[in-house]
Amino acid sequence: MTIARHIERFHDLPVHEFVPDDTRPRPAADAVAWRLALAYRSEQDFAQLWQSFLRDVDPADVRALVIGPWWDWDKGYDSVRPVIEVLTAEARRLPALEALFLAEVTFDECEVSWLVMDDVTPLLAAFPTLTSLTVRGGTGLGLDPVRHDALTTLRIESGGLPAAVVRAVAGSELPALEHLDLWLGVDEYGGDATIDDLAPFLDGSRLPKLRHLGLANSEFQDEIAAALAHAPVVARLESLDLSMGVLSDEGATALLEGQPLTHLRSLDLHHHYLTEEMQQRLGDALPGVALDLSEAEGDDMDDEDDRYVSVAE
Template sequence: MTEVKLGIGYDEFEDGQRIGTEIEKLSSSPESTSISSLIIGDWGQAYENSSEEVVDALVKYSASFPALRKLFIGEMGFEECEISWITQSDLSALLPTFPELQSLTIQGGNELSLSQLHHDKLEELIIISGGLGKGVLENIATGRLPNLRKLELYLGVDNYGFDGSVDDIFPIIQPGKFPKLTYLGLKNSEIQDEIAEAIADAPILNQLETLDLSLGTLSDKGGEALLASDRIKGLKALNLSHHYMSDEMMERWRKSGLPVDVSDKQESEDGDDWRYPSITE
């Protein structure tokens, strides 16, 4: 597998370099036809410039990347741009442009849209954000991804863009929506307890191998709902790490015999009930 990462630093952007030009240069290089994984980092002051130029350039020069199977849009550290500040755009045009694409990872939920989420071969969709808008959840719920095997959503908090509720998640976990799905991550959420209660007895668990509810604000309330579920017992892995469950609840999980990760216990701030997901800003 040939993997390439492109990005524009702050100084480079100030000097006039543009991500569209870098994609054009890559498309004309001898290695372009063998690139199977492409990572797009900072496209130049991403806190105020959207990823639209990235999308336009990839669509324009797509014929130069016939081997592309994995695409990551927005891979950048906090020193370049905080996750919640990354300005995305409608990435839908990338899907028909790369019909052989198997994996799409997106970092940053600000202005993100997947208005036409249709792809026959996409197996993996990961969206990392400090706050994912309910519009994107609706895009996923109404999309068509018959080959999807892994769906991983970092939902975040309302201060940084999450404006949905568990009602916006229900359509995603309906039976038959993603018939090949075996890994479901509904994580990094400020409503982790509500999600746990909603999914604890959901029929979709019958087809899953892994349920990932990590990095959020899960407490004994959500833990109790999961522990009482018979469907949970069929999982090969249950990730509840970074949680706010009590020592007593953790011990019950350890004695359950289930393949569960309850590591990284958090403490409520200043002894009150304020709980935070792992990734916000």
């Protein structure tokens, strides 16, 4: 799982760690996705690291940014707000920015539920040409419904995604969006969305260019599968992700008994609670679909309370 280790590529670019005062030759500003992260016991705060970056790398050519740990390690996990503030304050110096990963932080650095997020609406407002936004963390995460004409990929990874954020995404005007991933998480960590909150993504009336839909890491994965079995949006999807949750034979049966899925290029169901018989049925029914049934968590858990999503705390 990518959350357990740092990504090596982002926005089809290799990730390159920015090190202040590095005397080695740097790659061209547009050739990599620049990762900015405060090292343990760093003598700089994030604002100082950011200014070093603007000094040493031509910001006008930067295409992708990956933001890692931003907090003072001695003081604890501060809100991401200062990062959002410095990014938006310098937005005009980053005219070529296409992709942003906010809080690319691993389990070893900080549990997902400990990441203190903030309202990310200013980022979309400040970067109208942004095509890809990934956000990790749900605690304190905020979003207002927006119109953004360039965004093609939106990915929110969370152990508990607030319903207000799900509704804001559903209420946004995103005419170019092709790829949407939402990790819904669990109620214990703020994931209070319901199947009703997902309805705008399913009825096909919004997001006209959507080709990939991920509604993953959910405690009600069977209910999502049952809704998708008859959802108009599915007919125009190329890939579907229902992974990381507590999907059981009940949800898989609904998928098989619903509309055809053979047009999909891929169906991701990894981390599931399917019986071997159901896994075989899925494989037989979808021979031309790239089907991910890895991380079988066992089908002998009759008590649903014993089942768990892949990412919570």
